[in-house]
Amino acid sequence: MKNRVNSLWTLFQERRLSRRTFMKSCIALTAILGLPPTMLDSVVKAAETTELPTVIWLHGHECTGCSEAFIRSSSPFTSDVILNMISLEYDDTLAAASGEPLEEHLHKIITEKSGKYILAVEGGVPLDDDGVYCTVGGRTFKESLKECAKGAAAIIEYGSCASWGGIQAAKPNPTNTVSVSSVVSGKPIIKVPGCPPIPEVMTGVVMHYALFGQIPPLDSQGRPKQFYGNRIHDTCYRRAFFDSGLFVEKFDDDASKAGWCLYKVGCRGPQTYNSCGNLRWWNGLSYPIQSGHGCIGCSEKGFWDNDVFYKRLPDIPLANTITTADTVGTVAAFTATGAVIVHGAATLARNKYNDIQEEKRLKEQGLWDEAKHNNGGRH
Amino acid sequence: MLIHTDKKAYVVFSLWLRIFHWTMVLSVTALFWTGLYIGDPGFAAITGQVEPTFAIDGWFSMEMMRRIHFYAGFILTFSFIFRIAGAIWNRGDRLLPRFNQKRYWYGLRETTLHYLMIPQKHEHHWLRNSLARTAYAAVYVLFFCEIVTGFAMYAMIEPNGILGTIFAPVISLMGGEYNVHIIHHYIAWCFLFFTIIHVYMAFREDVMEESGEVSSMVSGMKYYAHDPIDIEDLNGKRRRGERIDKPSFTTYRPSDPNDPREKELQDE
Numbered sequence: 001m002k003n004r005v006n007s008l009w010t011l012f013q014e015r016r017l018s019r020r021t022f023m024k025s026c027i028a029l030t031a032i033l034g035l036p037p038t039m040l041d042s043v044v045k046a047a048e049t050t051e052l053p054t055v056i057w058l059h060g061h062e063c064t065g066c067s068e069a070f071i072r073s074s075s076p077f078t079s080d081v082i083l084n085m086i087s088l089e090y091d092d093t094l095a096a097a098s099g100e101p102l103e104e105h106l107h108k109i110i111t112e113k114s115g116k117y118i119l120a121v122e123g124g125v126p127l128d129d130d131g132v133y134c135t136v137g138g139r140t141f142k143e144s145l146k147e148c149a150k151g152a153a154a155i156i157e158y159g160s161c162a163s164w165g166g167i168q169a170a171k172p173n174p175t176n177t178v179s180v181s182s183v184v185s186g187k188p189i190i191k192v193p194g195c196p197p198i199p200e201v202m203t204g205v206v207m208h209y210a211l212f213g214q215i216p217p218l219d220s221q222g223r224p225k226q227f228y229g230n231r232i233h234d235t236c237y238r239r240a241f242f243d244s245g246l247f248v249e250k251f252d253d254d255a256s257k258a259g260w261c262l263y264k265v266g267c268r269g270p271q272t273y274n275s276c277g278n279l280r281w282w283n284g285l286s287y288p289i290q291s292g293h294g295c296i297g298c299s300e301k302g303f304w305d306n307d308v309f310y311k312r313l314p315d316i317p318l319a320n321t322i323t324t325a326d327t328v329g330t331v332a333a334f335t336a337t338g339a340v341i342v343h344g345a346a347t348l349a350r351n352k353y354n355d356i357q358e359e360k361r362l363k364e365q366g367l368w369d370e371a372k373h374n375n376g377g378r379h
Numbered sequence: 380m381l382i383h384t385d386k387k388a389y390v391v392f393s394l395w396l397r398i399f400h401w402t403m404v405l406s407v408t409a410l411f412w413t414g415l416y417i418g419d420p421g422f423a424a425i426t427g428q429v430e431p432t433f434a435i436d437g438w439f440s441m442e443m444m445r446r447i448h449f450y451a452g453f454i455l456t457f458s459f460i461f462r463i464a465g466a467i468w469n470r471g472d473r474l475l476p477r478f479n480q481k482r483y484w485y486g487l488r489e490t491t492l493h494y495l496m497i498p499q500k501h502e503h504h505w506l507r508n509s510l511a512r513t514a515y516a517a518v519y520v521l522f523f524c525e526i527v528t529g530f531a532m533y534a535m536i537e538p539n540g541i542l543g544t545i546f547a548p549v550i551s552l553m554g555g556e557y558n559v560h561i562i563h564h565y566i567a568w569c570f571l572f573f574t575i576i577h578v579y580m581a582f583r584e585d586v587m588e589e590s591g592e593v594s595s596m597v598s599g600m601k602y603y604a605h606d607p608i609d610i611e612d613l614n615g616k617r618r619r620g621e622r623i624d625k626p627s628f629t630t631y632r633p634s635d636p637n638d639p640r641e642k643e644l645q646d647e
């Protein structure tokens with residue numbers, strides 16, 4: 001074993017699984033990673049030769065919902081991922097060990113495997129008061145994150161908290177929580193936003209790195225293109241109803257029973273980039289829109305401040321305002337029209353008044369007839 | 380034309396500008412109403428009795444509204460670009476607010492008082508008064524914002540395409556795509572107010588001053604008895620004996636006597 005690379009193929013051999021099974025797994029992996037079938041060769045090659053990576057998983061300012069999602073991944077199974085495909089050395093919520101031995105193990109790993117491990121981070125980083133709002137093992141998260149990030153080969157930001165700051169960063173952001181990438185720099189960072197991210201996306205991203213030893217192609221915001229390359233709106237199975245102009249008006253109307261588009265009840269699908277529309281959740285079972293609830297845009301930066309989630313057009317963001325731009329606009333347009341009419345009438349009245357005054361003046365001076373003549377009879 | 384016999388005709392707006400003014404009018408009208416529909420759709424549901432299978436064929440389908448909106452958006456964008464390009468070679472097409480001139484600031488006050496109908500000793504004639512200059516410049520800024528936010532949203536059909544790559548930083552600058560939608564929607568309403576006031580002012584000016592304000596956007600001509608105070612924006616010449624920053628507000632000087640139009644007028 002020691003001379004051989006600890007690859008996926010070795011693992012299959014150890015288990016006495018056939019080459020055929022291995023190939024099938026590789027085909028499945030290619031599909032899960034969002035790669036085209038032509039990439040199968042590279043996946044097989046990578047699965048034969050690449051050493052499976054060490055992963056350190058940190059938890060910061062968050063709700064652990066991302067872990068909850070992660071452990072429900074079904075292709076590949078999370079158990080397969082963490083027991084066989086990666087070597088998960090530290091995860092304070094999943095580890096059997098706890099306390100000082102676990103922390104000691106973390107230190108051992110980041111020293112021994114420096115520059116080789118993947119750092120998966122879940123949760124934002126509170127900065128105010130020197131980061132005391134989130135402490136793990138007696139140390140602030142800010143501190144331990146910086147320490148672990150130093151030797152990381154790549155960093156994966158799991159969830160909207162790690163990617164954008166998360167719900168605790170909602171206005172006015174009392175703990176000044178920020179994303180991991182605002183604290184750590186100089187490392188390749190993959191953002192996997194979502195509240196939580198789709199389980200298969202989470203395992204898919206870590207498997208991509210595990211197999212190819214490099215981060216997947218990222219878009220302009222740092223998210224893997226294969227999972228965040230489309231709007232939910234553009235992949236939604238209810239899109240046909242949107243195009244036809246058939247909308248749910250209320251959550252209990254006939255349209256909602258018929259499964260029409262949720263655009264008018266505040267669906268954020270048109271502004272949200274994720275794989276919910278095509279991968280769906282829980283092994284392709286469903287996703288929010290399929291369940292009859294609009295998307296809330298949980299993988300988008302700042303989605304927590306874009307409430308109300310059940311309205312297309314939010315109220316004007318001023319204190320004590322419960323009116324939309326459309327209402328204000330309509331009222332103001334009528335007011336403007338009214339004002340214009342009044343102004344026009346006033347103008348005419350003033351002119352008429354001036355004319356009368358002028359006529360009076362001219363008549364008093366006896367110039368009226370002359371003036372009339374000079375004007376060509378026009379007055 | 381009888382009405383203008385005592386006035387001189389000034390060619391102010393080029394044909395180029397007039398064409399694109401009207402294409403902008405048409406496209407903005409289409410954009411505003413289809414935009415409102417896109418923001419709050421529902422005619423299909425209101426008209427009722429829609430068979431989902433055939434709804435896509437309807438004129439009030441979202442598909443149709445969006446298509447009109449996008450076509451009109453492209454027309455507006457090109458009109459905007461062409462109109463600005465035209466302003467480079469035609470003086471009358473670029474009556475911009477000139478903040479560095481004293482006359483601009485004086486005009487602001489004078490025109491405001493004029494519209495408040497407060498009597499003033501001397502009121503001047505303008506090719507375009509300071510308020511109008513400011514409003515048009517502001518509207519062009521708003522056009523620019525609408526075009527940028529509009530195409531930013533449009534580009535995101537293909538986020539990794541060329542347009543998507545260009546507009547991604549713009550979107551993150553505005554705090555996400557959701558905000559871009561909201562900004563686009565808010566600005567759209569400004570055009571309605573502009574239109575109401577703009578149309579009123581043009582008609583009022585036409586009736587009060589008889590300067591051909593309304594027809595000027597068809598014929599390109601305006602009519603004045605004397606050179607308007609900001610005539611140099613049109614002919615590029617300073618009026619004689621006058622400093623630009625300190626116009627004399629009491630007397631009008633005759634315009635250039637070598638001007639053939641002037642001679643014609645005198646011959647008559």
